[in-house]
Amino acid sequence: MEQPLIEFRGVTKRFNNHTVLDQVDLQIYEGEVATIVGKSGSGKSVLLKHIVGLLQPDKGAILFGGKSIYKMGKKEWNRYISGVSYMFQNNALFDSMTVFDNIALPLRQTTNLDRKAIEERVRLRLEQMELGEVEKKYPSELSGGMQKRVALSRALATDPKIVLFDEPTTGQDMIRRNAILSMIADYQKRFGFTAILISHDVPDVFFISSRILALSEGKIIFQGTPEEFETLQHPFQHEFVQSLEELQEHLTGIYSKRNFKVRYQKILSRERPQESFVAGLFTLDNFEGICKLLGHTTGQMVLESLGRYINKHFGAVGGFSARQSRSEFSIILPFSYLSEAEQILRDFSMELQEEGLRIIQTEARIYRDICFEFAILAGLAGGEFGAKEIDRIMDDARENQREVARVYCGERR
Structure with a gap:
């Protein structure tokens, strides 16, 4: 020992x-x-x-x-x-x-x-x-x-x-x-x-x-x-x-991980077993690189802005989200199937590339004369209430992650 x-x-x-x-x-x-x-x-x-x-x-x-x-x-x-x-x-x-x-x-x-x-x-x-x-x-x-x-x-x-x-x-x-x-x-x-x-x-x-x-x-x-x-x-x-700990997580204004699980359990307790849902996991890739190049304060501002953007997009379709780790966010789309969630993710990815990254850079006060790079990864996994622990489903979503947006030297790619 x-x-x-x-x-x-x-x-x-x-x-x-x-x-x-x-x-x-x-x-x-x-x-x-x-x-x-x-x-x-x-x-x-x-x-x-x-x-x-x-x-x-x-x-x-x-x-x-x-x-x-x-x-x-x-x-x-x-x-x-x-x-x-x-x-x-x-x-x-x-x-x-x-x-x-x-x-x-x-x-x-x-x-x-x-x-x-x-x-x-x-x-x-x-x-x-x-x-x-x-x-x-x-x-x-x-x-x-x-x-x-x-x-x-x-x-x-x-x-x-x-x-x-x-x-x-x-x-x-x-x-x-x-x-x-x-x-x-x-x-x-x-x-x-x-x-x-x-x-x-x-x-x-x-x-x-x-x-x-x-x-x-x-x-x-x-x-x-x-x-x-x-x-x-x-x-x-x-x-x-x-x-x-307020109902919402301090940095991003979305659910804390604890309250995220509380809400999941409340839905689980009132829904029929095998009712389907989709879990998603989003990662700010190269978060440590952002902090090293642009400073820890700017890194946190990028994280805050991304969390708000995810919550706004998926909250509009009945989902709820939480900060999962230092650089990860999780979402739950209740009563959803994987096929429709994948379409929602495609719409999110397109909107993120078209305007979301610009909003994040503006809110984080990142200027174009600074050369930096980061990517946003996203993955989905289907589940049924009561069939599997939520943490295991999030692990499945992590394994399914792919790149949905990237910024290089201040430009969208």
């Missing part, structure tokens, strides 16, 4: 007579994106502070690679803590320091690297994070999204094994919130660090998370995948998710 990278065993923490963490057991594995969810004041930040040693538990143990961090010698502790970085919710950049000096700060304070080695490390991060043109600027001269990239660059300067993100999207609008989450996911894949997030952004954060850990009344009541969390039968799940 895989050994956890970080493990809490029976961790209890009290402040005066108030128990914040109550015999917490949790596991975080190397290379994953683990998101801790819970109400305000539930102890999420307290949990992170235990990982970096700012707090010690009253009871229990915290293990790194199977060894208690409080039984480490000085050298071993220094090796451990140097591999942990913290990205603050307000970025915590120093306004009096340039971008270069902000990123260099942890290297100067926590390593024995000489000046040349530090400069080489910082320039590498600047290049990797596409910040080379702003290295001499001050944080106040940068956009909010660029400040986030500088803060993440600083967190990654020491090549950490673990990066802690404390509410990284606080105070951001829907587009920028998803752009920040997309940025975290992309750089986590690129650099391979283990990411531990505290977030309220349900369901948006689910699209980048490997595992969800739910903290309620001082206890971890759930550890598992986002899909498993959505089906959790517990008062916390219903109260927390319903209080934070």
